[in-house]
Amino acid sequence: MSEEREKIIRVENVTKEYAVSASRSLIACDNISLPFFRGQTLGIVGESGCGKSTLMRLLLGVERPTSGKIIFRGQNICDLKGEALRRHRQRIQMVFQDPSEAFHPKMKIKEILCEPLLNFRLIRKSEMKAKAAELLTMVELSPDLAERYPHALSGGQRQRIGIARALALEPEVLICDESTSALDVSVQKKIVELLCRLQREKDLTIGFICHDIALVHSCAHTLAVMYLGSVVELLPCGDIEETARHPYTKALLSAVFDLEMDFTKEIDSIESEAPSPLNRPDGCPFRNRCPRQKEICGREKPPLRSVAPDHFAACHLLF
Amino acid sequence: MKKAFAFLGEHRLFTFFAAMAVLVVTVAVLSPLIVPYDPYDAVTREALQPPGAEHWFGTDKLGRDLFSRVICASRTSLFSAFLLVTCVTVIGSALGIIAGYFGGAADSVIMRVSDMMISFPGLVLAIAIAGILGPSLTNAIIAVTAVSWTKYARLSRSLVLKIKSKDYVAAGKLSGSKTKRMLFRYMLPTSLPTLLITATMDIGKMMLELAALCFLGFGAQPPTPEWGLMMNEGRLYLQTAPWLLIFPGAAMFVVVVIFNMLGDSLRDIMDPRHRRAGRRRKEVKHA
Amino acid sequence: MLEIKKITVRYGENPPVLEDFSLLVRRGEIVAIVGESGSGKTTVIRAVLGNLPGDGRVTKGDILFEGRSLLSLNREEWRRLRGTQISMIFQDSGAMMNPTRSVGAQFVEYIRAHSGLTKNEAREKSLEMLSSVRLPDPERVMKSYPFELSGGMRQRVGIAMALAFRPKLLLADEPTSALDVTTQAQIVRQMTLQKKESDAAMILITHNLALAAYMSDHIIVLKDGKVVDSGSRDHILRRPESGYTKNLLAAVPAVKGARYV
Structure with a gap:
């Protein structure tokens, strides 16, 4: 499948370091390479501190990587500045995590939705009302909401507004940063369904960042699992329970509570917690939590290697 | 219209002081029309008369009618104070917002300069500036502006920093703003309400600072009627003609109190924390 | 152990946030209350603990703890009950601690506030409790400040504190919602382990239906302050009565579950 699909974004060996003090630095992203295929969803899963949000900020051009390239349709977006960067933002947009923080509290829904279009002079002020109604209908909301303020809306409605705003510019890529985490389960499901419908209609590429592997699995084509700044596994998002190879991915899968699970069996979990990114172990980042670590794991950091077609994992134990 | 009345009815304190402030400003604007005598008109044979039916506040050493002078001085004092507060707020907030939003070098330069300004005693620096530029009301305003903008710069910078990391600001930027x-x-x-409240509360203080400079002779020059200056002129006659000191002082006191209370009540209305406390008091009363 | 009899909770004159709510927890049982935001699930716990905020009050019904009505207790009786016989595990135990004092100092103070133990005995007890929730190196944890511990460790400290006096009733309000997935599994395992060791009853508040199903004996589904379903795990999962529960069940993402792409 992936061979026919065009790679719209190529993240190539991207590293992002933050200087904490003169001698220490925090490596938020460590040599990450990822492809985004056009019209597909790349799900990025990981626990807090794994660098998934930093990766997103790099993709949006809010921050620059320490090294490496992000190629968007043949152009390295890490070099963009000023007006070129502003223009680039038309093509990649984002939906925020917390819908109660994502809107200017003193702007009406109509103004929020049309702000990007006015900024790029794509519509005139007189067309605002019609355009807002069109966008609201797209996300299955009543056009009457256009005159309201965001605080008068429910969480699910606000998140739909967030999606509508992000899609107003008809971007090619949409980044969703934990966009469903602050919502109730039933609302969450509807938002995911909406995203998938819009993806089919608009041939949208989606980067779906989330900590819930079960949810990502339900809506992504490819799944990238991140741990302490590295991608540890990249796999097609089919039958992941069977195909996942990396011990961390397996640990994530076994820690999921869902309704199909065996309620009589004790829940599986790896021990301890992820170390702070300031304090990464040498060699394999997952080493000190891994149930089967070997001597080589402490010496070398395992690279991402192919274990099956379209399936990559970074683990010494698999080879 | 109904809404406006309901609002004023709910905030009685604010309504009262706003009305008083309007009254003071009206008097200041219309002062040349209301006063019984020309404030500059010196009649030496009527010098230093105590308050009476002819001259309500008495006369000064040149025989000028003190009442007329006090009323006309409100114009000078009030408008120079307004001008001063406007200058300070605009300059201070602009610099503060720039420093907060852009950060980096702009932030360092602006904030270091403001640190320097803060480490001088304000009035002394203002005297120095007024001294260098020469004594006049305009220069006094420049001098006080130079030492007072830092407060607004700090305030607006902190307000900007508080919202800068919010998602909706990032969203605005990503929308191509x-x-x-x-x-x-x-x-x-987002920073304007707080800045405006602070500015209102500062009107009184600014008026006092200007008056202090005028009192010291670095502001308005005679024969301009100005409260600080008039008090200075009356200072020598403290024993024989105390009204020369009392009336300008009282006028200043009343006006400063009005504007301070106006600022206070305005803050009570705008600041949700104060508002909530007020409402709770009301509920208790009902119960 | 605890019986809630048809209580209705109101704030001021507003419509009730909880209506005709009944619940029965027996010794050693876990009852889960599942609902989305605004369903009134936290109100239940607050009503049981007698600290409804503002002008909230129980207008109808009764809450019985070991046969005694909790609604008529005075402040002193509450003080003796809270923390010792009834205790609580919060969503983020770290936020409940004073950030400027070490974990140990706060733990010791908590124990001494509820018992006549000396400082040293209280210290011994804290260490014992911390190791019972399998915190590695309890000595070091005692010396740490709350911000120096990870979310999972703080939650373990919270559990250790809640269990310090072998309470008869534990109230857990979203105890794992703020945690990472793998840590959540660890904490859940810890709580089930603790349940086996003691015969405390527990009320678990959660929005996670699957977690409720895994941990509890009885599940109550709340919506807008009303009970829409109540029954054993099997009953709720296989034969739910209300359409709301069915929707909720369908919305829980599963690794083996439906995919939209």
Whole structure:
């Protein structure tokens, strides 16, 4: 499948370091390479501190990587500045995590939705009302909401507004940063369904960042699992329970509570917690939590290697 | 209209002081029309008369009618104070918002300069500036502005920093808003209410500072009627003609209190924390 | 152990946030209350603990703890009950601690506030409790400040504190919602382990239906302050009565579950 699909974004060996003090630095992203295929969803899963949000900020051009390239349709977006960067933002947009923080509290829904279009002079002020109604209908909301303020809306409605705003510019890529985490389960499901419908209609590429592997699995084509700044596994998002190879991915899968699970069996979990990114172990980042670590794991950091077609994992134990 | 009345009815304190402030400003504007005598008209044979039916507040050493002078001085004092507060607020907030929003070098330069300004005793620096530029009301305003803008710069900077990391600001930027729009549509409106309240509360203080400079002879020059200056002129006659000191002082006191209370009540209305406390008091009363 | 009899909770004159709510927890049982935001699930716990905020009050019904009505207790009786016989595990135990004092100092103070133990005995007891929730190196944890511990460790400290006096009733309000997935599994395992060791009853508040199903004996589904379903795990999962529960069940993402792409 992936061979026919065009790679719209190529993240190539991207590293992002933050200087904490003169001698220490925090490596938020460590040599990450990822492809985004056009019209597909790349799900990025990981626990807090794994660098998934930093990766997103790099993709949006809010921050620059320490090294490496992000190629968007043949152009390295890490070099963009000023007006070129502003223009680039038309093509990649984002939906925020917390819908109660994502809107200017003193702007009406109509103004929020049309702000990007006015900024790029794509519509005139007189067309605002019609355009807002069109966008609201797209996300299955009543056009009457256009005159309201965001605080008068429910969480699910606000998140739909967030999606509508992000899609107003008809971007090619949409980044969703934990966009469903602050919502109730039933609302969450509807938002995911909406995203998938819009993806089919608009041939949208989606980067779906989330900590819930079960949810990502339900809506992504490819799944990238991140741990302490590295991608540890990249796999097609089919039958992941069977195909996942990396011990961390397996640990994530076994820690999921869902309704199909065996309620009589004790829940599986790896021990301890992820170390702070300031304090990464040498060699394999997952080493000190891994149930089967070997001597080589402490010496070398395992690279991402192919274990099956379209399936990559970074683990010494698999080879 | 009904809404406006309901609002005023709910906030009685604010309504009262706003009305008083309007009254004071009206008097100041219309002062040349209301006063019984020309404030500059010296009649030496009527010098230093005590208050009476002819001259309500008495006369000064040149025989000028003190009542007329006090009323006309409200114009000078009030408008120079307004001008001063406007200058300070605009300059201070603009610099503060720039420092907060852009950060980096702009922030360092602006904030270091403001640190320097703060480490001088304000009045002394103002005297120095007024001394260098020469004594006049305009120069006094420049001098006080130079030492007072830092407060607004700090305030607006901290307000900007507080909202800068919010998602909706990032969203605004990602929507392709240009810097100008970010500053005027996002940064300014969120910090404006607090800045305006502070400015209102500062009117009284600024008036006092200006009067102090005038009193010391670095502001308005005679024969301009100005409260600080008039008090200075009356200082020599403290024993024989105390009204020369009492009436300008009282006028200043009343006006400063009015504006301070106006600022206070305005803050009570705008600041949700104060508002909530007020409402709770009301509920208790009902119960 | 605890019986809630048809209580209705109101704030001021507003419509009730909880209506005709009944619940029965027996010794050693876990009852889960599942609902989305605004369903009134936290109100239940607050009503049981007698600290409804503002002008909230129980207008109808009764809450019985070991046969005694909790609604008529005075402040002193509450003080003796809270923390010792009834205790609580919060969503983020770290936020409940004073950030400027070490974990140990706060733990010791908590124990001494509820018992006549000396400082040293209280210290011994804290260490014992911390190791019972399998915190590695309890000595070091005692010396740490709350911000120096990870979310999972703080939650373990919270559990250790809640269990310090072998309470008869534990109230857990979203105890794992703020945690990472793998840590959540660890904490859940810890709580089930603790349940086996003691015969405390527990009320678990959660929005996670699957977690409720895994941990509890009885599940109550709340919506807008009303009970829409109540029954054993099997009953709720296989034969739910209300359409709301069915929707909720369908919305829980599963690794083996439906995919939209």
